[in-house]
Amino acid sequence: xxxxxxxxxxxxxxxxxxxxxxxxxxxxxxxxxxxxxxxxxxxxxxxxxxxxxxxxxxxxxxxxxxxxxxxxxxxxxxxxxxxxxxxxxxxxxxxxxxxxxxxxxxxxxxxxxxxxxxxxxxxxxxxxxxxxxxxxxxxxxxxxxxxxxxxxxxxxxxxxxxxxxxxxxxxxxxxxxxxxxxxxxxxxxxxxxx
Amino acid sequence: xxxxxxxxxxxxxxxxxxxxxxxxxxxxxxxxxxxxxxxxxxxxxxxxxxxxxxxxxxxxxxxxxxxxxxxxxxxxxxxxxxxxxxxxxxxxxxxxxxxxxxxxxxxxxxxxxxxxxxxxxxxxxxxxxxxxxxxxxxxxxxxxxxxxxxxxxxxxxxxxxxxxxxxxxxxxxxxxxxxxxxxxxxxxxxxxxx
DNA sequence: ATCGCTTTTTATCAATTGTTAATGGAAAAC
DNA sequence: GTTTTCCATTAACAATTGATAAAAAGCGAT
Numbered sequence: 001x002x003x004x005x006x007x008x009x010x011x012x013x014x015x016x017x018x019x020x021x022x023x024x025x026x027x028x029x030x031x032x033x034x035x036x037x038x039x040x041x042x043x044x045x046x047x048x049x050x051x052x053x054x055x056x057x058x059x060x061x062x063x064x065x066x067x068x069x070x071x072x073x074x075x076x077x078x079x080x081x082x083x084x085x086x087x088x089x090x091x092x093x094x095x096x097x098x099x100x101x102x103x104x105x106x107x108x109x110x111x112x113x114x115x116x117x118x119x120x121x122x123x124x125x126x127x128x129x130x131x132x133x134x135x136x137x138x139x140x141x142x143x144x145x146x147x148x149x150x151x152x153x154x155x156x157x158x159x160x161x162x163x164x165x166x167x168x169x170x171x172x173x174x175x176x177x178x179x180x181x182x183x184x185x186x187x188x189x190x191x192x193x194x
Numbered sequence: 195x196x197x198x199x200x201x202x203x204x205x206x207x208x209x210x211x212x213x214x215x216x217x218x219x220x221x222x223x224x225x226x227x228x229x230x231x232x233x234x235x236x237x238x239x240x241x242x243x244x245x246x247x248x249x250x251x252x253x254x255x256x257x258x259x260x261x262x263x264x265x266x267x268x269x270x271x272x273x274x275x276x277x278x279x280x281x282x283x284x285x286x287x288x289x290x291x292x293x294x295x296x297x298x299x300x301x302x303x304x305x306x307x308x309x310x311x312x313x314x315x316x317x318x319x320x321x322x323x324x325x326x327x328x329x330x331x332x333x334x335x336x337x338x339x340x341x342x343x344x345x346x347x348x349x350x351x352x353x354x355x356x357x358x359x360x361x362x363x364x365x366x367x368x369x370x371x372x373x374x375x376x377x378x379x380x381x382x383x384x385x386x387x388x
Numbered sequence: 389a390t391c392g393c394t395t396t397t398t399a400t401c402a403a404t405t406g407t408t409a410a411t412g413g414a415a416a417a418c
Numbered sequence: 419g420t421t422t423t424c425c426a427t428t429a430a431c432a433a434t435t436g437a438t439a440a441a442a443a444g445c446g447a448t
Contacts, residue, residue, distance in 0.1 A: 062341045070340040085326055086333045094337055124318055131325045132279055138332045139280045143288055146264040147256045170426065180406060185427055364396070374436060379397055 003031040006054040007106050010078050014129040017122040024116055025123065028108040034099045041097035047088065049107040051081040056103030057164070059172065060087070060095045069096075071176035073137075074161055080130050084110040100168050150179050151187050197225040200248040201300050204272050208323040211316040218310055219317065222302040228293045235291035241282065243301040245275040250297030251358070253366065254281070254289045263290075265370035267331075268355055274324050278304040294362050344373050345381050 004026055011017060011025070029052070034040055041047045043062065053075050060082060061069045072095060075081055087095050116123040144153055154177060158165060165173060174184040198220055205211060205219070223246070228234055235241045237256065247269050254276060255263045266289060269275055281289050310317040338347055348371060352359060359367060368378040 062337055064341045065343060065346075072336060072340060082333075083329075086329045089334075094333075121315075124322065128318070128322050128325065131322065131329055135277075135280045135325055135329045135332065138329065138336065139276075139288070140283075142266060142332065142336070143256055146266060147258045149259060152259075169424090181426080182407080182428090183405065186405095189427080363394090375396080376398090376437080377435065380435095383397080 003029075003054055003104065003106055006078065006104075007052050010052050010054075010080060011126060013078065014080065014133060015122070015126040017126055021116075021120050021122045021126075024120060025108065025113065028112045029106040030108070031104065031106050033102065033104050036099050036101050036103075038099045039096050040099065040105070041087070041093050041095065043094060043096045044092050046091055047084065047093045048109050048111065050084050050110050050113060051097075052106040053077065053079050053081055054104040054106060056099060056101040057167070058097055058099045058101075058103055059176075060097050061172075061175070062095050069175065071172050073141075074100075074164065074176065076161065080133075082134060083130060086131075086134060100172075145178065150177055150183065151190065153177050154184070154187050154191070197223070197248055197298065197300055200272065200298075201246050204246050204248075204274060205320060207272065208274065208327060209316070209320040211320055215310075215314050215316045215320075218314060219302065219307065222306045223300040224302070225298065225300050227296065227298050230293050230295050230297075233290050233292045234299070235281070235287050235289065237288065237290045238286050240285055241278065241287045242303050242305065244278050244304050244307060245291075246300040247271065247273050247275055248298040248300060250293060250295040251361070252291055252293045252295075252297055253370075254291050255366075255369070256289050263369065265366050267335075268294075268358065268370065270355065274327075276328060277324060280325075280328060294366075339372065344371055344377065345384065347371050348378070348381050348385070 007026055007029060008022055011022060031054075032040075041049075041051075041060075055077055057074065057076055058081075059074050060072045062072060063069050073082065081097065082095075087093055113123065113127060117127055144156060148156070157173065157177060170184055171181040174181040177184065179187075201220055201223060202216055205216060225248075226234075235243075235245075235254075249271055251268065251270055252275075253268050254266045256266060257263050267276065275291065276289075281287055307317065307321060311321055338350060342350070351367070351371060364378055365375040368375040371378065373381075
């Protein structure tokens with residue numbers, strides 16, 4: 001697959017920018033293929049990039065006080081990963097991002113986007129759309145976590161991330177849902193009966 | 195207090211816009227004083243406004259499946275409330291916003307800001323800063339909820355919302371922390387010993 | 389100061405969820 | 419084809435948290 005075309009499609013999903021503006025940002029993009037298990041953004045380490053996910057699945061996670069890792073988000077095909085500004089504190093990443101399958105990404109320095117935003121109005125709109133989308137996503141998750149039971153959250157997870165449950169280890173999903181893998185197993189048994 | 199001056203200060207906290215741009219938005223602002231206990235944005239009801247909180251304290255909450263209300267955020271003096279776009283789904287509010295003390299707010303129709311954003315570059319930057327700030331806030335809360343114990347979260351709550359614990363009913367705080375008011379009471383007793 | 393209301397704390401008990409460990413199954417390696 | 423490894427499930431038990439109710443404390447109003 002041509003990465004450039006993939007990125008154009010991703011950008012257009014957020015905001016319909018012109019071909020010229022598209023070229024302006026793609027110029028700065030480096031493409032990488034990473035194998036499953038690779039951590040490409042690391043908690044506590046400086047990271048100055050923003051990312052397009054072209055193919056594959058990855059997740060973000062943090063480590064709690066017991067040393068367990070807690071999944072914050074899953075990312076599938078053709079999206080922008082959580083913007084640098086929302087995952088960086090005092091110049092260090094607050095989370096780790098890890099490939100759950102082999103993935104293809106395009107990355108560019110966040111500062112280049114800031115420059116382009118100053119020059120190109122469409123770039124401001126694009127960046128704004130990304131922020132807005134991420135905020136809506138997080139608000140939705142916040143709402144679900146607060147108002148639904150774990151069983152309901154599992155149902156929604158299944159709708160949202162179709163076949164993921166058969167693809168990745170359950171402890172990763174369980175921590176995303178805020179339960180243990182044992183509880184997840186119990187919920188799965190309950191739902192299978194229904 | 196003059197509400198207009200209050201709003202200027204709030205806006206400048208997000209992005210330093212010119213006096214002219216300031217006037218452009220303030221023209222659309224309606225000022226209201228609401229007494230403690232008033233719900234001014236209601237879950238399931240259409241709401242087309244964005245809000246400045248000029249004085250007092252309010253909260254947003256949702257109702258879970260047991261009928262309990264779960265606090266999502268607290269807002270103090272001189273901030274912008276969660277943007278319309280992040281709390282609205284299918285043209286209806288996803289949350290209720292309630293005054294916890296008497297409050298003064300300034301509200302304006304979200305669509306007026308969208309118009310101004312088209313015309314005035316500074317307005318785009320301001321709106322962008324608000325979105326970014328809200329996203330950072332939510333990301334931080336997400337991080338804390340995932341990685342810290344309830345006791346640690348209470349400590350951070352105290353730093354963040356200084357005297358709130360002596361001002362509002364504890365069940366409201368407990369639901370914000372993700373525990374019951376009984377558990378909150380037990381944590382308070384533990385922390386008092388330390 | 390006292391009364392009455394609201395809120396918080398405490399205690400007891402129940403239920404849920406987590407922990408540990410063993411079992412079973414599936415996929416990968418040899 | 420067998421063995422090994424990894425992962426999900428299950429069971430027994432422990433610990434935590436929640437529910438209910440009663441007591442204590444705080445607060446306002448009279």
